[in-house]
Amino acid sequence: MSERAVAQHCPYCGETTLWPLEDGWECRSCLRAFSVKYLGLTRPDSSRTDTSGGGAR
DSSP states (O other): OSOOOOSSSSSTOOOOOOEEEEEEEEEETTEEOOOOOOOOOOOOOGGGOOSSSOOOO
16 A cells, blocks of 8 residues: 555645655645645534534535
């Protein structure tokens, strides 16, 4: 299994012309370099429910 996930789109311009760098990704369309950090999974918590009444149903 790879330690890195593959970025699908540039977060700045949305293009898919991405090339791996040592510490991230290079977009060859807008010439920006970026990295993506995976923080982990979250689980539903009853204390974080929407109490405003305007949530999706």
